[in-house]
Amino acid sequence: MVETNDPFVRFEDVQKSYDGETLVVKNLWLEIAKGEFLTLLGPSGSGKTTCLMMLAGFESPTHGQILLGRQSITHVPPHKRGIGMVFQNYALFPHMSVAENVGYPLKVRGVGKADMQARVQRALDMVELGHLGGRRPAQLSGGQQQRVALARALVFEPALVLLDEPLGALDKNLREQMQYELKHIHANLGVTMVYVTHDQTEALTMSDRIAVFDDGIIQQLDEPATLYEAPGNAFVAQFIGENNKLLGRVEAVDGPECAVRADSGDMIRATNVRTTGQGGRTLMSLRPERVSINPDPAQVPNVFDAEVLEVIYVGDHIRSRMRVCGHDDFIVKVPNWSGHVHLRPGERLQVGWYAEDCRALDA
Structure with missing residues (x-):
């Protein structure tokens, strides 16, 4: 899981307030290893999604800084961070084909046509949709659309992929199937993934480590088995399992x-x-x-x-x-x-x- 002793992502004393008074995220210190699958888990309003949005660049910290590698990205705009992003609502372009959707990040980066086609096909094959490149998103099931969104996030080979409750709209069986798909893709690619969910089963199934949030604070950060078997406080004990x-x-x-x-x-x-x-x-x-x-x-x-x-x-x-x-x-x-x-x-x-x-x- 860990390729180096240096953290790949680092939150240094990060705070976030939307109104100047109430802290949604409080004094966050968090290190994420290169190649790790880290899940931010917690109830609604606990601060987990705000942390993801700050890492993506859609929100700015009120205090502190965020490092990617050894470089501060605190004030770097989202499109210059080189981070893949998967949302719950897929955010696919309905007028584009599947292949065009997946190829869009390469197009805006000026990748040549031949190279783009090869990389799009490779990304679609990775999510087992290589035969559906010509279809439109509306012709796909919810699970297939989510795979397209994942392929689009991976096609430009980012070192970091952020996933914001990406399985929330799927039914139970498909959701469980996609959990294992994501776990296998992560294992095969070795890409660093930061995943946000309020679903404890999802977190336990996929994660190398889980950060349990409540009231803007990480209550416990551990491997899944440790969180379940040895919760450190009453909140974690009641929230996990x-x-x-x-x-x-x-x-x-x-x-x-x-x-x-x-x-x-x-x-x-x-x-x-x-x-x-x-x-x-x-x-x-x-x-x-x-x-x-x-x-x-x-x-x-x-x-x-x-x-x-x-x-x-x-x-x-x-x-x-x-x-x-x-x-x-x-x-x-x-x-x-x-x-x-x-x-x-x-x-x-x-x-x-x-x-x-x-x-x-x-x-």
């Missing part, structure tokens, strides 16, 4: 673990990730797939009574809503290893989990 939330107060800290008195009165052993210490409030985060049904109390430190309230058959797993530790929205996912798992509403049983799977975070 599904979690059970258990509120309580820390009663004791024992090395990497702590004992938390839940608001229900139950005592829970958890991993001490980000608490204020003994006496402090905490939110414990627990993935539904890490909860066991009827575990051995001698092996599992956290075992509690539960009542099944709702059962949903999902196919590869059974999703059950239970009453646990005073919560009626406690979710348990049971793998469907061998046929249907028999859980019934009203059934009483026990559930349990290991301390390392329960993360005590900021309240």
